[in-house]
Amino acid sequence: xxxxxxxxxxxxxxxxxxxxxxxxxxxxxxxxxxxxxxxxxxxxxxxxxxxxxxxxxxxxxxxxxxxxxxxxxxxxxxxxxxxxxxxxxxxxxxxxxxxxxxxxxxxxxxxxxxxxxxxxxxxxxxxxxxxxxxxxxxxxxxxxxxxxxxxxxxxxxxxxxxxxxxxxxxxxxxxxxxxxxxxxxxxxxxxxxxxxxxxxxxxxxxxxxxxxxxxxxxxxxxxxxxxxxxxxxxxxxxxxxxxxxxxxxxxxxxxxxxxxxxxxxxxxxxxxxxxxxxxxxxxxxxxxxxxxxxxxxxxxxxxxxxxxxxxxxxxxxxxxxxxxxxxxxxxxxxxxxxxxxxxxxxxxxxxxxxxxxxxxxxxxxxxxxxxxxxxxxxxxxxxxxxxxxxxxxxxxxxxxxxxxxxxxxxxxxxxxx
Numbered sequence: 001x002x003x004x005x006x007x008x009x010x011x012x013x014x015x016x017x018x019x020x021x022x023x024x025x026x027x028x029x030x031x032x033x034x035x036x037x038x039x040x041x042x043x044x045x046x047x048x049x050x051x052x053x054x055x056x057x058x059x060x061x062x063x064x065x066x067x068x069x070x071x072x073x074x075x076x077x078x079x080x081x082x083x084x085x086x087x088x089x090x091x092x093x094x095x096x097x098x099x100x101x102x103x104x105x106x107x108x109x110x111x112x113x114x115x116x117x118x119x120x121x122x123x124x125x126x127x128x129x130x131x132x133x134x135x136x137x138x139x140x141x142x143x144x145x146x147x148x149x150x151x152x153x154x155x156x157x158x159x160x161x162x163x164x165x166x167x168x169x170x171x172x173x174x175x176x177x178x179x180x181x182x183x184x185x186x187x188x189x190x191x192x193x194x195x196x197x198x199x200x201x202x203x204x205x206x207x208x209x210x211x212x213x214x215x216x217x218x219x220x221x222x223x224x225x226x227x228x229x230x231x232x233x234x235x236x237x238x239x240x241x242x243x244x245x246x247x248x249x250x251x252x253x254x255x256x257x258x259x260x261x262x263x264x265x266x267x268x269x270x271x272x273x274x275x276x277x278x279x280x281x282x283x284x285x286x287x288x289x290x291x292x293x294x295x296x297x298x299x300x301x302x303x304x305x306x307x308x309x310x311x312x313x314x315x316x317x318x319x320x321x322x323x324x325x326x327x328x329x330x331x332x333x334x335x336x337x338x339x340x341x342x343x344x345x346x347x348x349x350x351x352x353x354x355x356x357x358x359x360x361x362x363x364x365x366x367x368x369x370x371x372x373x374x375x376x377x378x379x380x381x382x383x384x385x386x387x388x389x390x391x392x393x394x395x396x397x398x399x400x401x402x403x404x405x406x407x408x409x410x411x412x413x414x415x416x417x
Contacts, residue, residue, distance in 0.1 A: 034295055034350040044415040046355045051085045053408040057102055058385025060404040063109035063118040066139050071391055074120055075404045076104045090143040096126035103127055105386055106157040110168055114186035123154045123172055148192050151179055156249050156386040162217055163232055173206045173249050197226055197236050204246040209253015209262050222247045242289050246270045248304050252317055256343040267301025267319055270329055274301050294350050299331030307390045307399045309340055310416055316342040323383040323405040328368035333361040336383035355412050356382050373406035382410040
């Protein structure tokens with residue numbers, strides 16, 4: 001069985017405070033130094049391409065939806081055919097109970113029913129549903145929606161090869177629950193299996209990484225991490241080793257500093273702050289987590305994605321400001337932005353590269369309930385929504401970024417090649 005995995009859901013490449021008696025107490029130190037990298041002399045900047053500057057949707061997926069060999073873009077109610085981004089509206093996506101949001105909180109590409117056409121797995125906050133949207137024989141016609149479950153309000157969700165055997169697993173961020181949805185049958189009837197973990201770790205945010213370096217991907221939540229067992233049918237032990245707060249999706253587990261253990265990076269979804277926990281061990285061999293700041297200059301850090309953007313064999317991550325995560329929050333009307341962050345292992349500091357930085361919202365009403373990103377920010381303003389897609393959009397050998405949000409849908413061309 002083969003299926004397309006969007007680089008935003010890359011497989012192994014993206015890979016409280018310590019109260020347990022067997023673990024050491026987490027220490028909190030001052031911020032890590034960060035160097036903002038200007039574009040190198042004569043080096044081109046990331047180029048912004050507009051797909052739809054009036055799109056209000058916050059989710060995105062990239063795949064070949066019409067079988068012509070080109071990478072198309074799906075967001076909200078439409079998909080856009082490469083290379084000229086012709087829009088095909090294929091479903092209705094209503095506003096949520098709060099009209100500043102739409103009922104499209106994830107657009108993950110996957111051939112769900114095994115017919116050779118790429119479908120979309122989606123979820124919603126207000127209707128509390130997970131569904132898959134079926135790509136028909138003619139993808140320009142209406143796509144049928146099939147309910148999977150209604151577990152609760154979800155911030156977003158993403159697909160992952162969690163077990164390393166190509167079983168697609170959907171990881172939703174469901175309020176008060178920790179759930180996994182495994183696609184166990186593609187046909188003749190599509191079947192998803194629900195796995196419920198102990199809800200102790202539930203909170204705003206979810207992610208993954210091999211925390212204990214046993215070769216299996218673990219699940220990371222704001223309240224600790226779940227250890228993937230050798231036998232997937234067994235219980236997942238929960239380790240309440242840290243408290244991250246209102247965290248991003250994804251929370252990234254990766255060895256950034258190159259010392260052989262897995263660190264944790266996350267952003268504050270409804271406040272200022274981008275942080276990391278550095279993993280180490282004490283003299284007794286117990287895990288120790290040391291919290292450090294990466295960047296506290298921008299707010300609403302909702303989505304992070306890991307990739308090797310400069311093709312040097314080391315991983316960076318991209319993140320930015322989610323436009324109007326809540327229109328009333330600190331920094332909500334500040335300039336929209338997307339940044340790359342890379343840890344310089346020789347200098348032990350983070351380097352920040354600007355992908356895009358716009359202007360503050362000059363027309364934002366004082367009353368947050370009256371705010372509308374498409375009216376408040378200048379036309380062409382780009383930020384993040386709940387997802388980004390990482391793909392080589394122009395087939396030049398490097399990874400580009402597709403960023404949706406309440407202020408439009410854009411892709412950014414990597415200047416590396």
